[in-house]
Amino acid sequence: MSPNQLTITQALDKLRKNEFSSVELTQACLDRIEQTDTKLKAFITVTKDEALKVAKNADEIYQKQPEKINDYPLLGVPVSIKDLYSTKGILTSAGSNILKNYIPPYDATVVKKLKNAGAVIIGKTNLDAFAHGSSTEASDFFTTLNPWNLEYLPGGSSGGSAASVISDQTIFSIGTETGGSIRQPAAWCGIVGLKPTYGRVSRYGVIAMASSLDSPGPMCKTVEDTAIVLNVLAGHDPLDSTSSSVPLVDYTAALNQNLKGLTIGYCEKYLNKPVQPAVAQAIRDALKTFSGLGANIKTIELMDPKYAVAVYTVLQRAEVSSNLARYDGIRYGHSVLRNKKYQPEDIIDVYNETRAAGFGEEAKRRIMLGTYTLSAGYYDAYYLKAQKARTKICRDFEKAFDKVNLIVGPTSPSTAQKVGARNKNPMFGEMEDILVEPSTIAGLPGINLPCGFGNNLPIGLQIIGPQFKENKIIQAAYAYEQATDWHKKRPKIASVAG
Amino acid sequence: MPYYPVIGLEIHIQLKTQTKMFCGCSAEIWPPAAKALGGKAAAPNTHTCPTCLGLPGALPTINKRAVEQVIRMGLALNCTINQNSYFERKNYFYPDLPKGYQISQHRKPLCVNGQLPVNGQIVGITDVHLEEDTGKSIHEKLQPTTYNLQPTNGEHTLLDFNKSGIPLMEVVSEPDIHSAEQAVAYCKLIQQIVRFLGISDGDMEKGQMRCEVNVSVARLASDIATQQDSNSATQPHSCTATQLHSKLRQNLPPTTYHLPPYRVEIKNLNSFRFVQKAIEYEIQRQTEALENGEHLIQETRGFDEEKEITFSQRSKEQAHDYRYFPEPDLPPMKLSDKEIERLRAQIPELPHEAKRRLVDKLGLKPSQAEIISREQSTLSYFDQLVKLNLLTDKAANLIVNQPELIEQYSPQELVNYLEKQAVEQIGDENALMQIARKIIEANPKPVKDYKSGKETALQFLVGQMMRETKGKAEPQKAADILKVVLKRN
Numbered sequence: 001m002s003p004n005q006l007t008i009t010q011a012l013d014k015l016r017k018n019e020f021s022s023v024e025l026t027q028a029c030l031d032r033i034e035q036t037d038t039k040l041k042a043f044i045t046v047t048k049d050e051a052l053k054v055a056k057n058a059d060e061i062y063q064k065q066p067e068k069i070n071d072y073p074l075l076g077v078p079v080s081i082k083d084l085y086s087t088k089g090i091l092t093s094a095g096s097n098i099l100k101n102y103i104p105p106y107d108a109t110v111v112k113k114l115k116n117a118g119a120v121i122i123g124k125t126n127l128d129a130f131a132h133g134s135s136t137e138a139s140d141f142f143t144t145l146n147p148w149n150l151e152y153l154p155g156g157s158s159g160g161s162a163a164s165v166i167s168d169q170t171i172f173s174i175g176t177e178t179g180g181s182i183r184q185p186a187a188w189c190g191i192v193g194l195k196p197t198y199g200r201v202s203r204y205g206v207i208a209m210a211s212s213l214d215s216p217g218p219m220c221k222t223v224e225d226t227a228i229v230l231n232v233l234a235g236h237d238p239l240d241s242t243s244s245s246v247p248l249v250d251y252t253a254a255l256n257q258n259l260k261g262l263t264i265g266y267c268e269k270y271l272n273k274p275v276q277p278a279v280a281q282a283i284r285d286a287l288k289t290f291s292g293l294g295a296n297i298k299t300i301e302l303m304d305p306k307y308a309v310a311v312y313t314v315l316q317r318a319e320v321s322s323n324l325a326r327y328d329g330i331r332y333g334h335s336v337l338r339n340k341k342y343q344p345e346d347i348i349d350v351y352n353e354t355r356a357a358g359f360g361e362e363a364k365r366r367i368m369l370g371t372y373t374l375s376a377g378y379y380d381a382y383y384l385k386a387q388k389a390r391t392k393i394c395r396d397f398e399k400a401f402d403k404v405n406l407i408v409g410p411t412s413p414s415t416a417q418k419v420g421a422r423n424k425n426p427m428f429g430e431m432e433d434i435l436v437e438p439s440t441i442a443g444l445p446g447i448n449l450p451c452g453f454g455n456n457l458p459i460g461l462q463i464i465g466p467q468f469k470e471n472k473i474i475q476a477a478y479a480y481e482q483a484t485d486w487h488k489k490r491p492k493i494a495s496v497a498g
Numbered sequence: 499m500p501y502y503p504v505i506g507l508e509i510h511i512q513l514k515t516q517t518k519m520f521c522g523c524s525a526e527i528w529p530p531a532a533k534a535l536g537g538k539a540a541a542p543n544t545h546t547c548p549t550c551l552g553l554p555g556a557l558p559t560i561n562k563r564a565v566e567q568v569i570r571m572g573l574a575l576n577c578t579i580n581q582n583s584y585f586e587r588k589n590y591f592y593p594d595l596p597k598g599y600q601i602s603q604h605r606k607p608l609c610v611n612g613q614l615p616v617n618g619q620i621v622g623i624t625d626v627h628l629e630e631d632t633g634k635s636i637h638e639k640l641q642p643t644t645y646n647l648q649p650t651n652g653e654h655t656l657l658d659f660n661k662s663g664i665p666l667m668e669v670v671s672e673p674d675i676h677s678a679e680q681a682v683a684y685c686k687l688i689q690q691i692v693r694f695l696g697i698s699d700g701d702m703e704k705g706q707m708r709c710e711v712n713v714s715v716a717r718l719a720s721d722i723a724t725q726q727d728s729n730s731a732t733q734p735h736s737c738t739a740t741q742l743h744s745k746l747r748q749n750l751p752p753t754t755y756h757l758p759p760y761r762v763e764i765k766n767l768n769s770f771r772f773v774q775k776a777i778e779y780e781i782q783r784q785t786e787a788l789e790n791g792e793h794l795i796q797e798t799r800g801f802d803e804e805k806e807i808t809f810s811q812r813s814k815e816q817a818h819d820y821r822y823f824p825e826p827d828l829p830p831m832k833l834s835d836k837e838i839e840r841l842r843a844q845i846p847e848l849p850h851e852a853k854r855r856l857v858d859k860l861g862l863k864p865s866q867a868e869i870i871s872r873e874q875s876t877l878s879y880f881d882q883l884v885k886l887n888l889l890t891d892k893a894a895n896l897i898v899n900q901p902e903l904i905e906q907y908s909p910q911e912l913v914n915y916l917e918k919q920a921v922e923q924i925g926d927e928n929a930l931m932q933i934a935r936k937i938i939e940a941n942p943k944p945v946k947d948y949k950s951g952k953e954t955a956l957q958f959l960v961g962q963m964m965r966e967t968k969g970k971a972e973p974q975k976a977a978d979i980l981k982v983v984l985k986r987n
Contacts, residue, residue: 086548086555099554106548108555139746205555211826241559241828319826322587325598326552330657374589374821383823417554 003116004028005168005490008077008225008288013060015076016069022055022076025171026120029078033123033169036493039150041055042164043059044083044262045091046123051078054120058462060089061118071233072118080170082161083124084131085111085216086205091122094207095139095157096129097356098327099370108205109237110174110216117232122170125160130324131176131209132159132186132362134429135422140360143419146188147491148457154418155185155342161175161219162189167493172229173219178209179312179440180412180433182217186448187460190489192477193219194226196437197467198443199244201230202237208323210316213440222487223478226447227251230470246468254471255478262465262476263342265404270435275413278454283410286451286461286480290408293479298404303396308438309430313371314386317440321370324363329354365426394442401466410435411448411460447473450486458486501715501785502755505681505777506624508710509688510666511698512631513567518663519630520558520601521549527660528704539704542658543701549631550663552596557827562583562627564665565608565831567697571667572609572626574691574848579838583608584830585628589821594633602629604822607814608831615850616684622672661705673712673757678777682770685709690849692891694874702768706756709767713780715788716755760796764808767801775806782810852877856894860884866894879898888916927979928983930963930971934983937962948984956980 003025009144058076086104128138134160144159146152147167154163158175162185175182177195184317186193194217201216236245243439309319329335336353344350344410373382421426548556583606587599612623636656689700702709796814849871856867883893947955963976
């Protein structure tokens with residue numbers, strides 16, 4: 001087995017035993033990227049030189065300061081990062097033309113934490129521009145392909161991250177989710193993706209999509225890796241006022257606990273059309289597995305997810321329209337003013353030209369819709385009403401969690417869709433994310449686990465828990481993973497150049 | 499036919515905090531060290547960070563000190579404090595607004611429904627809220643080669659983000675002001691109050707205090723009733739609540755008036771003089787327009803500081819829709835009763851309160867009280883003099899007429915000095931008495947003349963006194979002493 005195919009746990013074990021160095025491990029990932037990424041296109045930027053330098057420093061500690069190894073829970077482990085995180089001195093594009101030359105002067109809190117934990121950043125991964133999408137087809141640069149079948153999409157918006165993990169280009173990755181952007185690509189690529197409770201992981205330095213929903217989180221090969229990374233990322237950040245100071249727990253302590261006494265709920269509505277029969281069947285099988293592991297299975301009622309989609313669409317667009325206002329061509333990023341021949345009429349002209357060229361279709365659509373819903377005379381009818389409905393959805397989940405500890409359902413109604421699927425339908429993302437948006441709206445944590453295959457593509461199962469109960473989710477997810485083999489499957493990607 | 503001016507003010511005041519409103523940058527963009535060098539501002543863009551530059555991903559955090567200062571201001575203006583106040587985003591585009599929105603307050607400002615007595619009349623305070631300042635645009639002509647960007651007609655706009663994110667408090671008044679003088683008095687009192695509270699220097703030259711005035715002119719209701727006027731001063735916005743409100747609070751005009759259906763906003767007035775001139779100009783312009791049968795519209799106007807006239811900037815149709823919505827990056831504030839009471843306890847006696855005390859309790863003239871209560875240092879100096887048993891009238895006269903003494907001496911030193919002076923004066927009087935007796939003895943003829951009613955004879959005796967004292971005696975004092983001695987003689 002090549003080092004890049006390992007999990008975090010396995011890699012750390014071998015690094016400690018000196019079976020290979022971090023430089024060798026990092027090089028193995030970089031080699032894999034070189035062999036596969038001309039086809040997969042998971043990465044926007046590969047930070048080869050910087051990565052090898054950091055890996056070398058990690059090796060120094062392994063070799064010369066072994067007493068310090070435990071201070072760095074991810075020492076020498078390669079990670080890919082969604083290109084939505086501000087990385088000091090490294091291009092941070094958000095997958096958009098308007099930021100295609102933007103090099104930030106500061107690190108996001110998550111990036112800082114990864115560096116402090118000793119992780120080796122090997123590159124920045126592709127996404128739908130500004131995370132607006134569920135396929136990476138809305139990236140202003142290129143579409144990432146699904147490693148299981150190159151005619152299919154990896155999902156999104158963290159599609160580059162998911163593809164890089166399942167194709168063993170990296171040991172793990174960091175994504176962000178606003179409404180499905182971690183769980184859905186994790187489902188389509190067959191990896192573990194955790195969207196933590198809103199506020200559990202700092203948003204500082206994450207290019208904002210919808211500020212009241214954005215949740216950074218890990219995308220890994222196993223549940224155990226996910227727990228290890230969450231331990232590094234979680235916690236209050238003085239730089240993010242919406243980050244929570246609810247006490248932290250050791251998430252790895254939730255591993256290896258049995259499921260006796262745990263009640264898992266599921267909702268029939270989440271298994272009906274438009275959910276593909278193969279997906280619904282995989283979930284019913286998984287429920288049997290949970291039952292076999294000692295959990296009580298219970299059916300519950302939940303609000304029709306279509307309401308959450310409506311609420312999500314209004315709130316997210318409103319916040320997007322405001323969050324994208326700063327890209328005006330004045331201080332950084334693409335600007336029409338850089339064109340020497342351009343003679344602006346006035347400042348409005350500068351804005352118009354810059355934003356027309358810098359934003360893609362999807363960003364423009366969202367800016368227009370969001371601007372509309374916040375406008376005088378419409379605010380009450382859309383934004384305010386959506387906020388009220390949001391409260392109802394939160395109550396709906398609270399009621400459900402009075403009866404059950406966790407809720408299980410499909411992550412996506414379908415397995416991966418074909419390249420081009422999104423182009424025909426502006427609501428594509430919302431339909432693919434219909435089963436994750438309710439929990440997003442309620443700020444709840446959720447995880448995707450591989451749970452089967454349909455059409456030779458992975459099927460994803462999600463476990464949703466109450467706020468700040470990531471440990472319960474990890475407990476159930478780990479038990480399920482140990483009882484199944486889905487997480488061990490890897491696509492056969494022809495090792496090709498070009 | 500007279501028109502009645504209706505004026506409301508919006509005053510922006512930069513708060514004097516160590517750090518900016520939503521980031522850790524130093525808010526001291528006028529470094530004290532630079533004061534000696536003529537109050538030079540810090541070099542452009544040296545007080546900036548990802549947050550106040552609006553870099554992608556940067557987030558705001560609330561400066562608690564600034565929130566407290568605004569609450570203190572609100573309490574000073576008799577406001578109700580919104581205990582679940584929150585911030586909102588005010589969305590608009592401008593190059594010196596780095597995020598494309600300003601974090602401000604709209605639906606739940608920190609302080610609402612206050613009032614302030616100005617020259618005996620109550621001015622309603624709509625709200626006091628907190629926001630962040632924008633950066634500074636510097637429009638100038640430049641050599642095209644200086645910068646890497648294309649100049650437009652040889653002109654550039656440079657941006658300095660030092661003041662971007664400085665805490666900015668906005669005090670919004672009700673349209674309860676009816677003259678330019680009253681508006682200026684209101685502005686001055688607000689400036690004094692923020693200085694008394696120590697929350698801002700309110701230096702208008704440095705842009706620490708900026709005024710916007712809303713002016714319209716109204717017809718008196720009685721005039722309208724008799725005239726069946728169809729012009730602008732009629733119905734749609736006739737606001738009976740406001741009328742009643744105002745009437746209760748003020749020595750109202752001869753009769754009530756209807757709030758006009760338009761208002762003209764004049765922005766960026768950075769001196770009291772400009773506030774006065776802009777309002778005077780507007781009252782005249784609007785009155786003339788209405789008398790000429792013109793229809794006035796809601797608009798924003800600028801003020802030409804050289805010509806001292808206003809000019810149209812944009813009409814209501816072009817007005818911004820700011821699309822306010824709650825700032826999702828900041829949780830709502832929670833202000834406890836205890837917290838508010840703690841802040842209330844930190845409010846010193848305010849200038850208008852001090853003025854009333856000086857007049858009502860200490861019997862000073864209003865003009866004296868006005869001068870003494872203008873600055874906290876003067877007021878405190880006066881109070882210390884009184885505490886040191888100086889007569890209030892004496893203390894007031896000293897401060898009003900001899901401000902140089904205040905500069906020179908501490909209150910205790912001044913009292914000591916005055917006592918010494920008094921002792922010397924008594925010594926002087928005794929000496930003059932003796933001289934007077936000597937002169938009276940030596941000049942029996944003029945003394946007799948004086949006693950027989952010849953007033954001019956006294957002048958001769960005073961002249962003798964002056965000669966004897968080598969001109970040191972004051973002629974008036976010499977005359978007074980001579981009169982006393984002659985009486986006893």
